[in-house]
Amino acid sequence: MVNVAVIVKLEPDFSEGNVSYNPDGTLNRAETKSILGPHSAIACNAAFYTKITYGSRISIGTMGPPIADSALKQAQELTDADEMNLYSDRIFAGADTLATAEVLRSGIVKMLDGNKIDIVFSGHRASDGETGQTGPQTAWKLGYTFLGNVIEVNIDLERNYVIVKRLVMLQGFDGIVEEVEAPLPVFITVDPSYSPNYRTIYQRLAFAKYRKEAIARANNYKQFLKIYDSKSLGVDPKFVGLPGSPTIVYRVEKIPKAKASRKAQLIEGQDIDAIKSIVPKLRPIVS
């Protein structure tokens, strides 16, 4: 049995057709509904894979306002989680990644009645223009080995090791798939390109069975929900929220139009002859 945690985030739904913008082009937060972030959902899929393949107990955590429990519900549907934790306190507001990591670290050590978590999964980045820093910083505070951009997870239950594949992309070089082994516990951020590979019939049957169960459980998700504030979490107020955040957002502005680096010749869409005139330009290249 492996103890698995997933940290998830409630985010504005940026998918096509759901996102709403103000006339000036900024995000209309009031009109845009919030959902379990897409990268958080991918992290949930990875956790569910470990449940089906190795058998695991799953605990989900999120820091956010009370409505963030809807992300927990969606996460339970994806993972059949045994427990969900909401870390919510007004003093957590305005946290940067370091202060968020402090709350999440304190929460993770309390999960599953204080039993040690073997693997924590987090998303690659939050989709509302965020950083991808929260996962690795939480890992560091927990003292867990951090493995990023993971596209495949295997557990060696006898040795208590994971063997993962990571996708490493560097500017100007071909992508590399790196195979890494590490002793548990580990903290994994799941690459956006991850998709679980259910190979055997057994896995597929288990998937269907647990998924059904998960949806039933998620209908009563509040039964599985624990809510913590700064006191019950035992965090020092100086290390969370605004006081615990080294960084602040100083200014938000529209990106001024860059100086044109080229002077475009303009062709109107109705001007068929002008459009045709680009073909001779392409011709020497094509031939």
Added chain:
Amino acid sequence: MVTESFSNNSGGKYRNLYVVIEHIEGKLVPVSLEMLGEARRLMDDFNQRYQESERVVAVVLGYKVQDLCQQLISYGADVVVYAENKELEYSRNTIDTKVIAQISRDAGLAKQISPEYIPPYIKPRYMFFAADSIGRHLSSTVLAELESGLASDINKLVISDIDFRHEHKTKGQTIRYERTLEMYRPDFSGFLWTTILCLDNKNPEIMRDYHPQGCSIIPGVFNAIEPDIAREGLILQYKPTIDPEDLKVKVLNKQMLKKKIDFDGHRIIVSMGRGIKDDPEQNVKLIEQFARLLDAEIGISLPLSKRLYQLSDSINSKYMIPERVIGTSGSKVAPSFYIATGIHGAVQHIAGMKESEFVVAINPDENAPIKDESDLFINGRMEDVLPIIIEELQKLTPIVSSHME
């Protein structure tokens, strides 16, 4: 270096700009040189403005990296600190984080870097990392270890003195924060720019120093300086302490991904973005046809790789894939012709295609920033424009092939 005279023997707890260098198979990743270029420009200005002599310090971890050190000097580093160890051959987050933290905290090293310097030294003043698969996570863990702040995906940097008032940081008082790094990051839409600052808490109730001021930098946005092989600098070897426990994390093997997409082998690249939205399936087919006639490779903007549209599986698996993304999250390309259809021209996309020789954009929005990166801007919808060009190309193609016979 040593011949310099120092007008100001300044001390202070924080000093120098550390740049964490990335390399692979004995070659520097270009963003490392871009970071050094920007570091050079910032610190030259800093030293002049504040009458200081703070250094640009390149930090390199690896095995057999001495050759790289000289290169880093010629690209603008004043000092290179390298940790040379077989165990550092491949990057592993935990070990690398600890070694970089050791280097950052080493006061003896700081004294070697700046002989004129009066301690107490505590940590670097500023720190740069690459915003890529290695640096993005490494910056997070290093700054967590150093207990300071980090801004990610930066594309503009300014150092200035800032008068600032904040409920928590300053307890409502206006306080001057000198030598503050303003870190600009474009948001996901490519529309808003957020300036992040990393500031000490000066509120007596929650006093805390937050240095270094750290950031990760988007590859492709800053320019490296012209290398000068005559440039002199200090190269220091560092002997890190490595915890044997951390060596249990092992890189078992590395496999190069076979590139399915060959941007370099094509002289023309046709790329598509969310502008396909009105009739995605049909528009992708148009683009396919267009690209085939031009023997072009097909690229996409990042959002398309997220499979936004209802498309057939074959189109999804062929085109809507990360390998085709052009920009900072994908490939950097420089074809003879770059044809952007339905692409807005966000900074992250531009960074991947701006070196193209001739750029054509097809877009019904004359204010789209891609226009400023184009040589030819066709103000129209792809549904209307592409068929015209395709028809014209079809007329041309037989001529071409008979020509080739």
